[in-house]
Amino acid sequence: MDLASMLYLGVTFGLFVVFVLIFMHTYSKKRKEEGEIAKYRMLDDD
Amino acid sequence: MWEKNPILLLILATGAILVGTLVTMVLPFAWVNTEADRIQSVTPYTALQQEGRDIYIREGCNNCHTQTVRPLVAEVIRYGDYSKSGEFVYDRPFLWGSKRTGPDLARIGGKYPDEWHYKHMASPRSMVPRTNMPAYGWLSKNSLDPQMIERKMNVLGFPYTSEEIKALEGKNEMDAMVAYLQKLGTGIPWRQATTTTIVGDLKNPYTRIGHAAMKPWEEIYTANCAACHGGHMEGDIGPELDVADMDDSDLFEIIYNGVPDDGMPPFSSLGADKVWKLVNFLKDFYTAEEQK
Amino acid sequence: MNQTAYDYDIVKSFVNWSIVWGLVTVLVGVIVSLQMVEPALNFPPYLTFGRLRPIHTNAGIYGWGVGVIFATFLYIVQRLCKTPLWSPKLARFQLWFFNATIIASAITLLLGYTSSKEYHEMEWPIDVMVVILWVAFGLNIIMTIIKRKEEHMYISLWYMMAAIVGVAILYLVNAAAIPVSLFKSYSAYAGTNDANVEWWFGHNAVAMVLTAPPLAMFYYFLPKSTGVPIYSHRMSIIAFWSLIFMYLWTGAHHLLWTPVPDWIQTLAMAFSLMLIAPSWGSVFNGYLSMNGQWHQMRENYLVKFLIIGITFYGLQTLQGPMQAIRTFSAFIHYTDWIPAHIHMGTMGWVSMISFASIYYLVPRIYGKNLYSIPLANLQFWLILTGQLMWSISLWIAGVLQAGMWNAMNPDGSLTYTFMETMVEMYPYWWIRVGGGLIYFAGVVVFIYNLVMTVRQGEPAVTTESAPVAGRA
Numbered sequence A: 001m002d003l004a005s006m007l008y009l010g011v012t013f014g015l016f017v018v019f020v021l022i023f024m025h026t027y028s029k030k031r032k033e034e035g036e037i038a039k040y041r042m043l044d045d046d
Numbered sequence B: 001m002w003e004k005n006p007i008l009l010l011i012l013a014t015g016a017i018l019v020g021t022l023v024t025m026v027l028p029f030a031w032v033n034t035e036a037d038r039i040q041s042v043t044p045y046t047a048l049q050q051e052g053r054d055i056y057i058r059e060g061c062n063n064c065h066t067q068t069v070r071p072l073v074a075e076v077i078r079y080g081d082y083s084k085s086g087e088f089v090y091d092r093p094f095l096w097g098s099k100r101t102g103p104d105l106a107r108i109g110g111k112y113p114d115e116w117h118y119k120h121m122a123s124p125r126s127m128v129p130r131t132n133m134p135a136y137g138w139l140s141k142n143s144l145d146p147q148m149i150e151r152k153m154n155v156l157g158f159p160y161t162s163e164e165i166k167a168l169e170g171k172n173e174m175d176a177m178v179a180y181l182q183k184l185g186t187g188i189p190w191r192q193a194t195t196t197t198i199v200g201d202l203k204n205p206y207t208r209i210g211h212a213a214m215k216p217w218e219e220i221y222t223a224n225c226a227a228c229h230g231g232h233m234e235g236d237i238g239p240e241l242d243v244a245d246m247d248d249s250d251l252f253e254i255i256y257n258g259v260p261d262d263g264m265p266p267f268s269s270l271g272a273d274k275v276w277k278l279v280n281f282l283k284d285f286y287t288a289e290e291q292k
Numbered sequence C: 001m002n003q004t005a006y007d008y009d010i011v012k013s014f015v016n017w018s019i020v021w022g023l024v025t026v027l028v029g030v031i032v033s034l035q036m037v038e039p040a041l042n043f044p045p046y047l048t049f050g051r052l053r054p055i056h057t058n059a060g061i062y063g064w065g066v067g068v069i070f071a072t073f074l075y076i077v078q079r080l081c082k083t084p085l086w087s088p089k090l091a092r093f094q095l096w097f098f099n100a101t102i103i104a105s106a107i108t109l110l111l112g113y114t115s116s117k118e119y120h121e122m123e124w125p126i127d128v129m130v131v132i133l134w135v136a137f138g139l140n141i142i143m144t145i146i147k148r149k150e151e152h153m154y155i156s157l158w159y160m161m162a163a164i165v166g167v168a169i170l171y172l173v174n175a176a177a178i179p180v181s182l183f184k185s186y187s188a189y190a191g192t193n194d195a196n197v198e199w200w201f202g203h204n205a206v207a208m209v210l211t212a213p214p215l216a217m218f219y220y221f222l223p224k225s226t227g228v229p230i231y232s233h234r235m236s237i238i239a240f241w242s243l244i245f246m247y248l249w250t251g252a253h254h255l256l257w258t259p260v261p262d263w264i265q266t267l268a269m270a271f272s273l274m275l276i277a278p279s280w281g282s283v284f285n286g287y288l289s290m291n292g293q294w295h296q297m298r299e300n301y302l303v304k305f306l307i308i309g310i311t312f313y314g315l316q317t318l319q320g321p322m323q324a325i326r327t328f329s330a331f332i333h334y335t336d337w338i339p340a341h342i343h344m345g346t347m348g349w350v351s352m353i354s355f356a357s358i359y360y361l362v363p364r365i366y367g368k369n370l371y372s373i374p375l376a377n378l379q380f381w382l383i384l385t386g387q388l389m390w391s392i393s394l395w396i397a398g399v400l401q402a403g404m405w406n407a408m409n410p411d412g413s414l415t416y417t418f419m420e421t422m423v424e425m426y427p428y429w430w431i432r433v434g435g436g437l438i439y440f441a442g443v444v445v446f447i448y449n450l451v452m453t454v455r456q457g458e459p460a461v462t463t464e465s466a467p468v469a470g471r472a
Helices: A003-027 A029-044 B006-030 B047-058 B073-079 B114-122 B137-141 B146-156 B162-166 B173-183 B190-194 B211-224 B248-257 B272-291 C009-037 C049-081 C088-110 C124-146 C155-175 C191-208 C212-226 C233-249 C251-255 C262-274 C276-289 C301-323 C326-332 C337-366 C373-406 C418-456
Strands: C177-181 C184-187
Touching: A003 A029, A003 C233, A029 C155, A029 C212, A029 C233, B006 C124, B006 C155, B006 C191, B006 C233, B006 C251, B006 C262, B047 B146, B047 B162, B047 B173, B073 C373, B114 B137, B114 B173, B137 B173, B146 B162, B146 C177, B146 C184, B211 B272, B248 B272, C009 C049, C009 C088, C009 C337, C009 C418, C049 C088, C049 C124, C049 C155, C049 C212, C049 C337, C088 C124, C124 C155, C124 C177, C155 C191, C155 C212, C155 C233, C191 C212, C191 C233, C191 C251, C212 C233, C212 C276, C212 C301, C212 C337, C233 C262, C233 C276, C251 C262, C262 C276, C262 C301, C276 C301, C301 C326, C301 C337, C301 C373, C326 C373, C337 C373, C337 C418, C373 C418
Parallel strands: none
Antiparallel strands: C177 C184
16 A cells, blocks of 8 residues: 555544544533533524 | 534534545645646637637527537547547636537537538528527627737737737627637647548448438438538538539548548548438439439 | 514515515526527527526525525524624625625626626626625624524524535635636636636535525424424534535536546545435434424425425435436436436425525514415415426436437447437427426415515414414
8 A cells, every 4th residue: 555545544534533523422421411402492582 | 612612613614614625626736737737739729719718708608518528438429539638728717518508519629611600600590400509690790809808818828919919900709709619629639530541442332222212311411411511412611512423432431531621520420321321312312303 | 572672674675685586586597498499589699598597597596595595594593592683784784785796796797797607607896795795794693693692502503604604715716816807807727627616616505505504494494383393403413514524525526527637526426425414314304303293294384395395405415416426427417407406406495495484484574474375385386396397307308318419329320410319308498498487486476475464464463482373
């Protein structure tokens, strides 16, 4: 594998890790209520 | 985190947008239009051609005509050699288009004589009976503005001479448009390369077919030849077709490969069978009719 | 309980003007569709297909599309942030400047001042106007969000912010040009580079104008209309990040088989297929929100518009990736299939959501019940029929023409000349005219219904919280 291919693979892997981190952050158990509260709040104003 | 912080969210969203932008839009500048895809024979537009290009843009021709031939079999046969990046280095903006209501024009240059274009632009249906192309004869009434064109050439950094600018006096927008069309796709010598060399003897498959059997072939003539050679071969842009005495195989070769220097386009894309039908039709149909 | 003095006047004005431009778009659309079948209907120099078609597309995207975005965002942002607009004066300026920009665009395009770049035809002075307009709009929205009284930011706000920065970046980069005079400029990029920049812009204009903002509207107006929250806020967040990240890689799927480097085309193809996931994330979020609420499809006309709209979004985001595959693109590109695809998105998805949003807004900002729900239902069926006639006839036309373009004889020659394939299109183009007229009738019914609502609608007895005005 040449340098360029390794670089591409590295970038791809890095981006995938970022995605997994966002996913884990968003769906973490302790943030469940916090993550869903906005959808209820938008209904109750007016 | 970003869920409650709009500034942070904006920054992160911008970052997300910029990754793909950087890779697929910014990075390509390092490879495209560099020495690697330069083609020596491709030259900038002349003052007249560039003005024609600007009129093409003004009239929105790109809404119906594309200017890029894809490397696909049927497409290369229909239009000519596929487009190369180096052919477009002087195009600002690019005019590849996205819809072919009319045919692709990337290789239109040199296909027809100038006169064909003048007639076709003035009255498309007189040349192509059921076309939906609007008439553009009014372009002939508009004269050019040499001063403005010179300014454009300077902005583009294209070479020009003062004689070239002076020659624009008295020319009209139609002249510019035709000059532009005739330049399209001629940056590489593709026409010469695609001429078919016929090997072996050509044998006419339809000798002595008889007049009645030829009647359905008139359609092939009307669709492909009549615009230039007249409804009854009497000649118009192209010469009168007095070919009765011509050798079958010579006539076949003229139709099949065309005579580029005289403005006769090749009709090889019709296929050998239709070309043979035309050969017989041209030689015998109307003469037989007269003798009846 | 509503103590906040929201600014509805500006919303009213934007609703009115967006509808004016929507009507212009559809009308010009019908005219150009007639010019396709009858060239004698071209009246040079101004009223030719080549000059009118960009007016149709730009009035659609910037007049109708962006007009509705302005109207709904200025409403939504106040409600979601529970605070009035940051600057009503700036919004007032934005309104006038918006109309000035659209009118200037229409006039200059008629006069033939065009850059020729699709969906960005306006010449550089109008680009400057668009930039000023967008800054005025973006600043007002972002500042309102910053000074909000509601701590949590609902997903609609996320899409709004992404659209604001997205459009800004795209428009500025693609507008770069060297002026020759006030109305003529040359692109800063040449040939293949220019093509690649243009379609990076073009496809992401679809993302940032015709996807993110309608999603913001959908996520707001669906729960507001049904009275139940969306299925999952967290799922909408994952879809959000994936969508805005992946879209930007896909521009070159408009340039498959062209001289643009192969690796860019391949990336575009791959990312286009991956985009199905976040797109359908939103579709499923919408469908799952309807759990136990499907009876509202019958009872609540707003829900019908919204759910059919998101369904067309789902179809659009399956058909799009399909077309982005090299082999399929080779067959279908440049035919009438392509405008059929675009119009399923614009007429079926974006406009369906826009009509629903306006139906939701007008009774609330005028404090009156809708004049006629049967008329709203009639409009629904008119625009649905018009659009399906339009799209389906041209899908068939596209496949037919593509087949004829590629048909070859045993000796390797072409079976059909170009003209032989083109004349086969006429019947389908006539059907399109019919579809356009039906759609136009739908828009007229829509306008009539709204005018009558404002003039004769019964005052709404309830406060805005009760979705009574939206129920049949």
